[in-house]
Amino acid sequence: MVLKNEPLSKHSSFKIGGNADFFIEIPNEKALVICLENIAAERYMVLGSGSNVLFSDKGYKGVIIKLTREFRNVEVFQEKILVGAGAEVQHVLNIALKNSLVGLECVAGIPGTVGAAVYGNVGTKSEWIGALVENVEIYKNTKKERLNREQINFSYRKSSLEKCVIVRVEFLLKKDTKNDSLSKIYDSIHKRLQRQPLDMPSAGSIFKNPVGYSAGKLIEEVGLKGLHVGGAKISNKHGNFIVNTGQATSKDVLTLIDIVKEKINFKFNIALETEVKIINGK
Ligand SMILES: Cc1cc2nc3c(=O)[nH]c(=O)nc-3n(C[C@H](O)[C@H](O)[C@H](O)COP(=O)(O)OP(=O)(O)OC[C@H]3O[C@@H](n4cnc5c(N)ncnc54)[C@H](O)[C@@H]3O)c2cc1C
Structure with a gap:
C-alpha cells in the first residue's frame, strides 16, 4: 500500500x-x-x-x-527462533516463553519491532538483544546478505548494521523448563510502571547513559525535571524522558534537548548523546 x-x-x-x-x-x-x-x-x-x-x-x-x-512471521526450531524484522519484540518474547526458551527477558516491556531492536541493540543497562543474535538477513540496496554474529558488532545501543534493511533475525536461546523468566519479566515491567511516564506519549530515553552515569539522574541533579518548552516537557517522573503533553512539536523537543545538553556539559563536563533517532525533515 x-x-x-x-x-x-x-x-x-x-x-x-x-x-x-x-x-x-x-x-x-x-x-x-x-x-x-x-x-x-x-x-x-x-x-x-x-x-x-x-x-x-x-x-x-x-x-x-x-x-x-510476512515480515511478522515467527518460527521456532528447537533452541532457535527465526523472526521477521517487522514482528513486535514483545510478541517474540511471548512465543519464546511458551516454548520454554529463555534469554530474551532483557527486552521485556520494550516497545517496537525486532528489526529496530537489533539495529539499535536494545536492552537494559547491562544486557542487550545483540548477545542473542545468531545471524541477520539484510538488504543493502537490492543486494541480499546474510551476516553471522561474528560479522556484526554490537555495543551499547548500537550495531554495525547501518544503512541497510534488516529483514530477518535468528536468535539462539536456551531451553529451560524450570526457569525464572516470568519473575524477571514481572520485575522489569513493575519497575517500568513505577519509574517511567508510560501514560504520556514519549520515545523512551532521550539520551544514552554516559559511561558510569545515569542520564536521568544527571538531569534531575541540575533541576531540569518538569521544565517545559511549548508542549514538550521533561517528565517529573523520569529525568531522561521528554513527554508530549498534547501539542508538542519537534522544535519544542529539540529545544529541550539543547537546554539539557548545555546544562549537563556546563555542570559536569559531560557531552550527552541522544538515544532517540532525530530524523531530518524536508
Ligand atoms: C516507553 C518506552 C520505553 C522504552 N524502553 C527502552 C528500553 O528499556 N531499552 C531500549 O533499548 N529502548 C527502549 N525504548 C526505545 C525503543 O523502544 C527501541 O529503540 C525500539 O527498538 C524501537 O523500535 P521501533 O520498531 O519502534 O523502531 P523505530 O522507532 O520505528 O525505528 C528506530 C530506528 O530503527 C531503524 N529500523 C527500524 N526497522 C529497521 C529495519 N528493519 N532495518 C533497519 N533499520 C530499522 C529505523 O530506521 C530507526 O532508525 C523505549 C521506548 C519507549 C517509547
Missing part, C-alpha cells in the same frame, strides 16, 4: 511529525526488492513501530518503508 502525504505523527510514539511524501507498507520480500529497485535514487528509511524516532515538524522528504505481513 502506498500512501501520499502521510502524517508521521500517526506513526510515532511521540505523536509528533509532519507528512511523509510517501509511506509504503511492504508485505513480503518480493515486494521489498521491487520497492528498493524503484526508490534507489530517493531518500528512504525503514520505520518499525516509531518508538525511538523524532520526526521533523516539516515531515519527511522521501519514502518511509514499513515491513508488514
Whole structure:
C-alpha cells in the first residue's frame, strides 16, 4: 500500500511529525526488492513501530518503508527462533516463553519491532538483544546478505548494521523448563510502571547513559525535571524522558534537548548523546 502525504505523527510514539511524501507498507520480500529497485535514487528509511524516532515538524522528504505481513512471521526450531524484522519484540518474547526458551527477558516491556531492536541493540543497562543474535538477513540496496554474529558488532545501543534493511533475525536461546523468566519479566515491567511516564506519549530515553552515569539522574541533579518548552516537557517522573503533553512539536523537543545538553556539559563536563533517532525533515 502506498500512501501520499502521510502524517508521521500517526506513526510515532511521540505523536509528533509532519507528512511523509510517501509511506509504503511492504508485505513480503518480493515486494521489498521491487520497492528498493524503484526508490534507489530517493531518500528512504525503514520505520518499525516509531518508538525511538523524532520526526521533523516539516515531515519527511522521501519514502518511509514499513515491513508488514510476512515480515511478522515467527518460527521456532528447537533452541532457535527465526523472526521477521517487522514482528513486535514483545510478541517474540511471548512465543519464546511458551516454548520454554529463555534469554530474551532483557527486552521485556520494550516497545517496537525486532528489526529496530537489533539495529539499535536494545536492552537494559547491562544486557542487550545483540548477545542473542545468531545471524541477520539484510538488504543493502537490492543486494541480499546474510551476516553471522561474528560479522556484526554490537555495543551499547548500537550495531554495525547501518544503512541497510534488516529483514530477518535468528536468535539462539536456551531451553529451560524450570526457569525464572516470568519473575524477571514481572520485575522489569513493575519497575517500568513505577519509574517511567508510560501514560504520556514519549520515545523512551532521550539520551544514552554516559559511561558510569545515569542520564536521568544527571538531569534531575541540575533541576531540569518538569521544565517545559511549548508542549514538550521533561517528565517529573523520569529525568531522561521528554513527554508530549498534547501539542508538542519537534522544535519544542529539540529545544529541550539543547537546554539539557548545555546544562549537563556546563555542570559536569559531560557531552550527552541522544538515544532517540532525530530524523531530518524536508
Ligand atoms: C516507553 C518506552 C520505553 C522504552 N524502553 C527502552 C528500553 O528499556 N531499552 C531500549 O533499548 N529502548 C527502549 N525504548 C526505545 C525503543 O523502544 C527501541 O529503540 C525500539 O527498538 C524501537 O523500535 P521501533 O520498531 O519502534 O523502531 P523505530 O522507532 O520505528 O525505528 C528506530 C530506528 O530503527 C531503524 N529500523 C527500524 N526497522 C529497521 C529495519 N528493519 N532495518 C533497519 N533499520 C530499522 C529505523 O530506521 C530507526 O532508525 C523505549 C521506548 C519507549 C517509547
